[in-house]
Amino acid sequence: MHNPLSSGVPNSARGKVLVVGSIGIDCVKTPLGEANDVLGGAATYASVSASFFAPVLLVGVVGDDFPSAYLDLLASHGIDLQGLQRANGETFRWSGFYDYDLNQAHSLDTRLGVFASFHPTLPASYLDAEYVLLANIDPELQLEVLEQVRKPRLVACDTMNFWISGKRDALVDVLGKVDLAFMNDAEARQLTGTMSIVKAAREILRMGPSYVVIKKGEHGATLFSATDTFSVPAYPLEEVPDPTGAGDSFEGGVLGFIAYSGDISEHGLRKGVVYGSVMASFNVEEFSLRRMLRLSHSEIAARYREFKRLAFFEALEDAGDLEAL
């Protein structure tokens, strides 16, 4: 198994990314195929994605039915599994499908299994993690993680419609404690009760985070701060066999790159958002994590260059043609 961390910048030079969220087994059907009993879960996608850039510390739980091959696979990506609990019972399972609107997952069955009684306990070696990604999970569990970490440089969170309607207070509490909030457009609208994505983003910023990234699937992503906006298009793919995990691998790429570069300035975040888009674009090319598991750094670097070309029309410092008028 390819270990992406075996070459390049030494681990010690990079900040570590702590990822908490679901680890599960998925059954997914899309117009282009299906995959059954495959590795899934928000934290899984995010961890593997981040692992291409920085060391990852995983926090979550699996049941006693979780295939050891999947654990080996995570370990082979250099992901630290000390914070992964093994509990008696069934691993978290999700079954769903996508129609032609790939931005909309339709859940057929969600079984929390061992997640129903899970509480994160961070190993001592995790407590000084510099970057924290609270991937999609119960916001009360996200808060439990935040109570344990000491002084992270940057904390990011994700959520979903289920928590926005069911645990709004806890979620607002989380938003008050993070630096960066990830949300897709529908979630941002739901949380704020406004149709305008720009207004919704501004309202979320007022809840606490310094940055909000609105994920728009095939339409790319937009990073908002109080004073600035950055939009990156999605990579133009002819086909998207399976959008599952796109948002999670995006977030893993953002946090991973920030940990790699150590740059938490707005400019660093912009680049992180592009690397996140790179990772998401690879992830959706095949079912489950198949594409990411055979991805190389040179492919990531090449697609990043393609993103630069995709968005380029004039150097920032050049005067526009109409300036002369």
Added chain:
Amino acid sequence: MHNPLSSGVPNSARGKVLVVGSIGIDCVKTPLGEANDVLGGAATYASVSASFFAPVLLVGVVGDDFPSAYLDLLASHGIDLQGLQRANGETFRWSGFYDYDLNQAHSLDTRLGVFASFHPTLPASYLDAEYVLLANIDPELQLEVLEQVRKPRLVACDTMNFWISGKRDALVDVLGKVDLAFMNDAEARQLTGTMSIVKAAREILRMGPSYVVIKKGEHGATLFSATDTFSVPAYPLEEVPDPTGAGDSFEGGVLGFIAYSGDISEHGLRKGVVYGSVMASFNVEEFSLRRMLRLSHSEIAARYREFKRLAFFEALEDAGDLEAL
């Protein structure tokens, strides 16, 4: 009335843009207001938008009920009205509304009026127009214009769902004769019978044009050629009072800028697509053409700079951070 052509680059240095399409009177209702009996029509929006960059030659027809104030308004923007026929009968009228999905116009009433028996006859002074925009109109009329112009440097066309289903053969004929096709995402899907916008664009390119621009409303626009792709995000507006004419003012901006710069290379087109996005972003800020009619060149230049900032993450020539790995 402000004449945008009165300052800056002399007209003689710029190519002229011939615009053919509907000129009409609209009644529009949106969640943020309504406007009745206002100036509208694809060619109107496109002409006024293009007039900020280059001299415009308008081809179309109005009825004897068309307010002379609207003619004065077009003339005050330096738009040549020699090709505008005045016929006995009612001017083209469109009534419609938008719900919260601003990408979807709902037509309540469309009355062709004098457009039902219209055939374009180009004045002699129009025949050498270098740039031609076949704005949304019956593709058979678009073909009649193409039969008359002599040697345009660049021809672009737009269309709509009505012609895709009703006059497909004529439309395919048009597509075989243009350099640049504008279409929104739904139209591209309808024309090609594919859900994938990337596949649809490639299929449209095979029909003839060297370039296709897919307009995606609040999600920006993407320019496709056989070998390259360029995406520009939409300008992040908090509110969009009236999306009517967004696509037309976009196209007018693209053609106007290309005529202004004379640059029909792919790089020139990329910049044109951004200036088009600038014009569309202003146009939707108010009902009808109100915002465009009090727009200045310095506002256009400033928003173009904002677009550069909106899309910037790294200079094209810089090595990506992962290149070192």
